[in-house]
Amino acid sequence: MALQRKDQDITNAMSLVHSTKRELQKLRDEGWSFLMDKVYAFCEKHNTNTLMMDEDFVDPRMPRKKSGITNLHHCKVRCFYSVLDYQLQEFNDRFTEVNTDLLICMACLSPANSFYKFDKTKLVKLVEFYPDDFSFGERLTIEHQLGIYIDNVETDERFKNLKNLGDLSRLMVETQKHLAHPFVYRLLKLVLTLPVATANVKRCFSAMKLVKTSTRNSIGDEFMSDCLVCYIEKDMLKSVTNEMVVKRFQSMKERRVHL
Structure with missing residues (x-):
């Protein structure tokens, strides 16, 4: 959550990235036993059956085929390690040493x-x-x-x-x-x-995915831009009342009927 703050400065953000990577690595190295203790405690509390980790793993997609691995290997290596390795790899790919140095140096301006x-x-x-x-x-x-x-x-x-x-x-x-x-x-x-x-750049692309849906695939550039401004700057638009909008619309040109 701290990394997603709009007012987060680059130096603190990079420090949080390094801290997150260290915590993920620590969880990978030392967190399995702690996780299993919590799982077993939860299952015992709610009278839920638990897997026998020493038994052979049965793939639900191919139940008749022997997997050649145990439940322990599947849960620990294929699930636990794989997820954490993927997250660590994502951090390393997005925040390389060069990118990190560039961001930290940039913050000095x-x-x-x-x-x-x-x-x-x-x-x-x-x-x-x-x-x-x-x-x-x-x-x-x-x-x-x-x-x-x-x-x-x-x-x-x-x-x-x-x-x-x-x-x-x-x-x-x-x-x-x-x-x-x-x-x-x-x-x-x-x-x-x-x-x-400019922190809003990534938010603009995220907002675009929400605004331009499959039912709006023919939306024009100008209308698209207007919709994105309203969505991205929604906090500022909360201060705009309906009366202000009507007055602005009325002043654009003369109309037969007063709004």
Whole structure:
């Protein structure tokens, strides 16, 4: 549940990922006996028959064919280990070492809490992920520019209450600081192109599966976009009353009948 919070920052999210992986591995190594104790206790409490683990496993799909394994092997290896191995593999595939480093370094650009997470060393490392976007000379000078940049924005009151990278990018353009710190702004733009930089991207795709069902397969792009906005921003739309909608609709053009 903690990983699904909308306000979760990247650093904490990656820390939770590592903790989850360690707990899954610990459960795989040490959790079988504890699980079986709970299962046996539950069965005893509710007078439910239990499997004899030393007996041969009978596949319900092919009951006449000998499986060659015991119930213990089936439950422990094919079920318990397989499920946990699959979950661990999913974590490893989605959060590789490179992806993890990229996310952690990216978080150092966050303006939240007055640039609390700013780390020059990690941002220099982040630049190394984009060799085609920064020349060798630019990679050598960006560390110096990062020092000037952080001193500049920390002392500027206009940058005090920023919350995300999008706000930082807009304000840099409005204050012309993107011209004073071109390498930092270029790095910021590259980071913003990552889907994880905007948390709503994944939610949009999830919402699309719910909104565009088989009965709505001919829905147009514009109507689809409107439906998605209403679904994704439902918390904000709760403050919109029916009277406001009617007034907005009425003001779009003159009508014969007043709504």
